[in-house]
Amino acid sequence: MNYGQGAVLKGIDLTLHTGEVLALLGPNGAGKTTTVEILEGFRKRSGGEVRVLGTDPDHGDEAWKARLGIVLQSWRDHRKWRVRELLAHIGRYYQVYSTTERPRPYDADELLEQVGLEEQAMRPVAKLSGGQRRRLDVAIGLVGNPEVLFLDEPTVGFDPEARSDFHALISRLTEERKTSILLTTHDLREAETLSHRIAILMNGRISAEGSAQELAARYSGSVAVSYFIRDDEYHQRLAHDEVTDYLCSLLERAGPMISGLRVEPSSLEDTYLCMVREEKSADATAELSSLEV
Numbered sequence: 001m002n003y004g005q006g007a008v009l010k011g012i013d014l015t016l017h018t019g020e021v022l023a024l025l026g027p028n029g030a031g032k033t034t035t036v037e038i039l040e041g042f043r044k045r046s047g048g049e050v051r052v053l054g055t056d057p058d059h060g061d062e063a064w065k066a067r068l069g070i071v072l073q074s075w076r077d078h079r080k081w082r083v084r085e086l087l088a089h090i091g092r093y094y095q096v097y098s099t100t101e102r103p104r105p106y107d108a109d110e111l112l113e114q115v116g117l118e119e120q121a122m123r124p125v126a127k128l129s130g131g132q133r134r135r136l137d138v139a140i141g142l143v144g145n146p147e148v149l150f151l152d153e154p155t156v157g158f159d160p161e162a163r164s165d166f167h168a169l170i171s172r173l174t175e176e177r178k179t180s181i182l183l184t185t186h187d188l189r190e191a192e193t194l195s196h197r198i199a200i201l202m203n204g205r206i207s208a209e210g211s212a213q214e215l216a217a218r219y220s221g222s223v224a225v226s227y228f229i230r231d232d233e234y235h236q237r238l239a240h241d242e243v244t245d246y247l248c249s250l251l252e253r254a255g256p257m258i259s260g261l262r263v264e265p266s267s268l269e270d271t272y273l274c275m276v277r278e279e280k281s282a283d284a285t286a287e288l289s290s291l292e293v
Helices: 032-040 083-095 108-115 128-140 160-176 188-194 211-221 240-257 268-290
Strands: 021-025 069-072 147-151 180-184 197-202 207-208 222-229 234-241 256-264
Touching: 021 032, 021 083, 021 188, 032 147, 069 128, 083 108, 083 128, 108 128, 128 147, 128 160, 160 180, 160 188, 180 207, 188 268, 197 211, 197 268, 207 256, 211 256, 211 268, 222 240, 234 240, 240 256
Parallel strands: 021 180, 021 197, 069 147, 147 180
Antiparallel strands: 197 207, 222 234, 222 256
16 A cells, blocks of 8 residues: 555555454554455555455445445434434444344343443433444444454453443354454553454554464564562563573572462564564664765
């Protein structure tokens, strides 16, 4: 994807499988939104091949669009609509494309229960709190019972309870309905919790791809050891092949005094930050080498 003389996306290669959650991560400006907009059919690409449910998004008709669900970071609507009426109204558009081969669209009351908005069913959209409004955004994305669901920062504004409910909903969608989900988020813990696979987009390319555990083992390659001795907490980060010797020595020296011992692999956050630093360092080196002395 080119904007003017600059390439925003440089030949990225992605596959999303049935019933899978793929998290697309990357710093601001990496090209995540552009990628998702191309897949949704909102933006025409400069080149390359794209298929979503077997169709080129540039030529997707209304029946194809009805198989997708989209949750944007924000969208405008009629604020005077009552929540249930709005969902029921939108749902009627999907009835036209309901077939014996496709699950029926969600009933409004069923959807309100799914996203935890039963008590707000008759409330005007303008009267919803920020977190409730975000739940409504998710409900609107789900109303057509999509086969592929695009989630762009879906839990911004959620309190911990709403976030937990949302995570449970995503699990039900993938396990019971085999919905395929592409998720963009800056919440690395959420990506680690929800995704089966993660793709990290930097400078218009996929820099890494795999499960959170695979990426941690491949790129940061360290293990965090933490423990208490009396009231003092200690932390140590070690290479994988150093852990056994370290723990044996620690237990031999201070075994009876140790409590709360934890041995944890590097988190997705550790891996991601490590990759960002490496990418910035490589960019800086390339810039310096291009300077004329």
